[in-house]
Amino acid sequence: MIPAIGWLLSSFLVAWLSARAAIAYAHRRGMLDRPGQRRSHSIPTPRGGGVGIVVASLLCLPGVLLGTAEPWPPRVLIGLLVALLLVALAGWWDDHRSLPILPRFGAQLLAVLLFAVASGVAGLSWWWLPVLVLGGAWSINLHNFMDGIDGLLAQQAMFVGTGLALLAWGGGQEALALAAGCLAAASLGFWCLNRSPARIFMGDVGSGSVGLLIFAFTVMLGRAGAWLLWPALILSSAFVVDASLTLLSRFWRGRRWYTAHREHLYQWLVRCGLTHAGGGVIYMTWNLLFAAPLAWLAWSHPRQALPTTMGAYLAAAALWLLLKRRCLRRRSNKDRHVAA
Template structure:
C-alpha cells in the first residue's frame, strides 16, 4: 500500500470520527431543544410509538455532514469539482431547511415538494456539467425526489432509517474506496458515521426521532452519492442500487398498492411492511431486524457479486429486486391472512 493511500485512509478515518462525535453531540442537544419547544410526536392510530417522543434529531446528521463531507470531497483524491460540492451542500441544506420547518409547524405538501425538486435539480445539473448528456436531467431529478420521499416514508419505527443509512452509506464507501475514489469513499463514510451517532439515541426505545429534517436529507444524500458513483462509471450503479433494495422495494410497492387500491396514497398510513410487522405485535427491534437480515444476507453478497462481475451487474440488480418484491408480497399476504383469521375468531 502506497504512502499516499495510507495518508488518505488516515485522513478519512479522522474525519469520520469527527462526523460521529459531531452528530452525537448535536443530537444530544436536539433532545433538550425539542423538549423546550414542544416538538413532540404524540402517539396515534397511524403511528407506531406509544409515548410522546421528541423529533428533529436528524439535525445532528445534517450538521455533521455539512462540516465533514465537503472536506473529504475537496481534500481527498480524486477531489471533486468545487461546483459539485457546493451544489450538493446547498441541496442538502435546502431539504434540511424545509424539513426543519415542517418539524416545527406542519407544511402542506406543495412547498415541501417544490423545494425537494429544486434541490434535486441543482445537484443533478451540476453533476451533468462534466459532459454527460442532459437527457439524464429529468430522470435524475425524478430519482432524487423519489429517494427523498421514500426515505421519509420509511422513517416510522425506532432505529430503522438510521441503520439503513449506516448500511447503505458504508456500502457506498467500500465500493468507492475499492474503485480508488477515496474522496467519495470518505464522504460516504462520514454519512455512515453521522447516522451511527444519531442511531445511538434513536435505537429502541428511541429517545428522539429523526424528523423530516433528517429523513429527507438522508434520501437526498443516498441519491447523490449513488449518482456520483454512476457518473464516474455507470457499471457501479448496479451494486449501489442493490444496497438500497430493501427500502426502495418496500416504499415503491406500498405506494403502488395504495394507488391501485384507490386509497389516498399521499396521506399518512401504516401499510409499509415494517409497520405491519409492528402491528402484528413484534417490537421495533424485531421489525428493524428484518431489514438488517435482508441487507446482510442478501443485499450485501449480491452487491459484491455485481461489483466483482460487472457484466452481471444489471442482471444481479434485477434478480435482487425481484426477490425483494416476492418476499414483500409473501409477507404482506401472510399478515393479511392472520388478520382475517383473527377477525373471524373475534366474531365467533
C-alpha cells in the same frame, strides 16, 4: 488513514452531540410525535434529531470531497451542499409546523435540480437530467416514508453508506468513499439515540436529507464508473421495494398516497406483534444475507450486473408480498378471534 479516521469520528460525534441537543430543543418547542392510530410508537417522543446528520454532513463533506489527492469538482460539492440545505430547511420547517405538500415538494425538486445541473456542468450527460430529478425526489420521499419505527432508517443509512463507501473504494474513488463513510458514521451517532426504545426521532429534517445524500452519492458513484451504479442500487433494494409497492398498492385502491398511514411492511410487522427492534432485524437480515452478496456479485461481474440487479429487486418484491400476506392473514385471524 489517520485523517480519514478523524473525519469519521468527527461525523459520529457531531451527529451524536447535535441529536442530544435536539432532544432538549424539541421538548422546549413542543416538537413531540404523539401516539395515534396511524403511528407505531406508544409514548410521546421528540423529533428532529436527524439535524445532527445534516450538521455533520455540512461540516465534513467539504473537507472530505475537496481535501483528498483527487478532489471532486467544486461545482458538484456546492450543488450538493445547497441541495442538502434546501431539503433540510424544508424538513426542519415541517417538523416545527406542518408544511403543505406543494411547497415541500417544490423545495425538493429544486434541490435535486440544482444538484443535477451541477453534475451536468461537471461532465454528466444532460439526457440524464429528467431521470435524476425524478429519482432524487423519489429517494427523498421514500426514505421519509420508511422512517416510522425506531432505528430503521438510521440502520439503513449505516448499511447503504458503508456499502457505497466500499464500492467507491474499490472503484478508486477515495474521496467519495470517505464521504459515504461519513454518512454511515453520522447515522451511527444518531442511531445511538434512536435505537429502540428511541429517545428521539429523525424527523423530516433528517429523513429527507438522508434520502438526498444516498441518491447523490449513488449518482456520483455512477459518474465515476457506470458499472458501479448497479451494485449501489442493490444496496437500497429493501427500502425501494417496500416504499414503491406500498405506494402502488395505495394508488390501486384509490387512497391518498401522501397522507399518513400504516401500510408499509415494517408497519404491518409491528402491528402483528413484532417489536421495533425485531422489524429492524428483518430488514438488516435481507441487507446482509441478500443485498450485500448480490451487490458484490454485480460489482465483481460487471457483465451480469443488470440481470443481478433485476433479480435482487424481483426477490425483494416476492419476499415483500410473502411477508405482507402473512401479516394480513395473521391480523385477519386475530380480528375474527376477538370478534368471537
